[in-house]
Amino acid sequence: MKTSNVSKALEEVWKWKDACYRDVAHLPFREALRKRIEDSERTARKLGFVSIERNAKNQMAVAEEKAEYVARKD
Numbered sequence: 828m829k830t831s832n833v834s835k836a837l838e839e840v841w842k843w844k845d846a847c848y849r850d851v852a853h854l855p856f857r858e859a860l861r862k863r864i865e866d867s868e869r870t871a872r873k874l875g876f877v878s879i880e881r882n883a884k885n886q887m888a889v890a891e892e893k894a895e896y897v898a899r900k901d
Contacts, residue, residue, distance in 0.1 A: 851859035 851862055
């Protein structure tokens with residue numbers, strides 16, 4: 828008999844989010860944000876997406892800046 832109304836998938840998401848938080852908890856806010864953006868860009872590239880928007884400093888545009896990703900056609 829199930830003792831919890833929380834699905835196993837949701838529990839896994841909570842564990843994943845906690846691990847992500849612990850990964851940057853020791854960093855100042857700006858460094859933590861920079862790390863998350865770099866991690867996101869690396870993951871997007873690994874999955875075959877490429878950023879087509881960059882700002883004046885050649886940094887990837889973040890979602891709030893309406894960055895667009897397109898799948899690579901290899």
